[in-house]
Amino acid sequence: MKRYLIMSMLAFSLAGCLGPSSVDLYLQGQLAAEKGKMDEAMRRLTEAIERNPQMGLAYIARGDLHKDRGDYEKAAKDFEKAVEIEPYNFNANYKLGLMYQYLKRYTDAIMSYQKAVEIRPLDPQANMNLAMVYTQMGQPLRGLSYAQRAVNGDPDSYHTHANLGILYAQLGNQDAAIDSLKRAIELNAKQTEVYVNLAQEYLKQEKFEAARGTLETARELLSDKGGAIVAERLGLTYFKLRQPDKARAMYFDALRYDSRYFQAYNGLGVIAMSQSLTATPPDVQLAKEALEYWQKSLQVQPDQPVIRQLLNKYSPEK
Known part of the structure; x- marks a missing residue:
C-alpha cells in the first residue's frame, strides 16, 4: 500500500512537471474566449495543439478565433487540419466550406459543404450555404434542391426563404421569387435587403406600384436603416412611374445617406438628360447637368461602361 502511494505521488509530481494536458489547455482557451480574452485564448489553444497535434477540437476552436478576427486564410488552414484529423466532423467540414466561400474559393467550398451535407443531410444552414455558392x-439550378431542403428543414427562418427567393430570381422564376421574399418579410419585417430584392422582382414585372409600395413600407418600418439603397430604388421606381420630381427627390435622399452612392448620380443624370431631350428645343442646361452627374458617378466608380457610353454619346462635339 505504501509503495502504491509513493508511485501515485511520483506520477502526480511528474504530471506537474510536464504542465497542463492538452485537454486542460483547450478548456482554458475556451474559457478565455468566453471571457473575451482572445489573445490568451489563442495562446492556450496553440499550446494545446503543440502538446497534442492530433486534437481536432483545438484546431476548430483556434480557427473560430481566426475567423472572428477576419483572418480567413489562417482559419481555413486550421479547419483543413481539423478535417484531416476528423474527416467526418460536421463542424470542421462546414466551417471550412464557410471560409472557402468567404475567400471565393467556390469549388473548394462546394466540396466541403457537400461533405457536411453527407454527414448531416437535413442541416438547413449547410444546405443553404451550398445552394448560395x-x-x-452562376449555377442556381444546381443549388435549387439544396435551398428547398434548407427551407423544409427550417421553415420559420426568414433567412432561408430570402435566399431561396434570390435563387429563384436568378433562375428567372419571378413569381416564385416574390412568394419566397414575401414569406421572408412575414417572418422578419426588418431586413432591408429583402424589401429591395422584392421590389426588384416587381420592377422586372413592371409592377411599379407594387414596387413603390414595398419600398415605401421599408422606409416607414426601417427609418434610417433603409439608407441609400432604398431611396435609390424608390428613385428608379418613381422614374418608371413618370414622376420625375419625386424620383429626383429620392435620388438626392440617397446621396444624403451616402454621398458616394454612384447609382443615385446615374439616376439624376438620366432624369436630367430625359427632360433635356423631351424639351423643345432641347434644354442645353439640363443636358450639361446630366453630364456632370455622370462624371461624378464615374469619379466614385470608374468601371461603368454604360455610363461612359452615355457620356460619349451626349457630350458636345469638340
Whole structure:
C-alpha cells in the first residue's frame, strides 16, 4: 500500500512537471474566449495543439478565433487540419466550406459543404450555404434542391426563404421569387435587403406600384436603416412611374445617406438628360447637368461602361 502511494505521488509530481494536458489547455482557451480574452485564448489553444497535434477540437476552436478576427486564410488552414484529423466532423467540414466561400474559393467550398451535407443531410444552414455558392458561381439550378431542403428543414427562418427567393430570381422564376421574399418579410419585417430584392422582382414585372409600395413600407418600418439603397430604388421606381420630381427627390435622399452612392448620380443624370431631350428645343442646361452627374458617378466608380457610353454619346462635339 505504501509503495502504491509513493508511485501515485511520483506520477502526480511528474504530471506537474510536464504542465497542463492538452485537454486542460483547450478548456482554458475556451474559457478565455468566453471571457473575451482572445489573445490568451489563442495562446492556450496553440499550446494545446503543440502538446497534442492530433486534437481536432483545438484546431476548430483556434480557427473560430481566426475567423472572428477576419483572418480567413489562417482559419481555413486550421479547419483543413481539423478535417484531416476528423474527416467526418460536421463542424470542421462546414466551417471550412464557410471560409472557402468567404475567400471565393467556390469549388473548394462546394466540396466541403457537400461533405457536411453527407454527414448531416437535413442541416438547413449547410444546405443553404451550398445552394448560395452555386448561385454565386452562376449555377442556381444546381443549388435549387439544396435551398428547398434548407427551407423544409427550417421553415420559420426568414433567412432561408430570402435566399431561396434570390435563387429563384436568378433562375428567372419571378413569381416564385416574390412568394419566397414575401414569406421572408412575414417572418422578419426588418431586413432591408429583402424589401429591395422584392421590389426588384416587381420592377422586372413592371409592377411599379407594387414596387413603390414595398419600398415605401421599408422606409416607414426601417427609418434610417433603409439608407441609400432604398431611396435609390424608390428613385428608379418613381422614374418608371413618370414622376420625375419625386424620383429626383429620392435620388438626392440617397446621396444624403451616402454621398458616394454612384447609382443615385446615374439616376439624376438620366432624369436630367430625359427632360433635356423631351424639351423643345432641347434644354442645353439640363443636358450639361446630366453630364456632370455622370462624371461624378464615374469619379466614385470608374468601371461603368454604360455610363461612359452615355457620356460619349451626349457630350458636345469638340
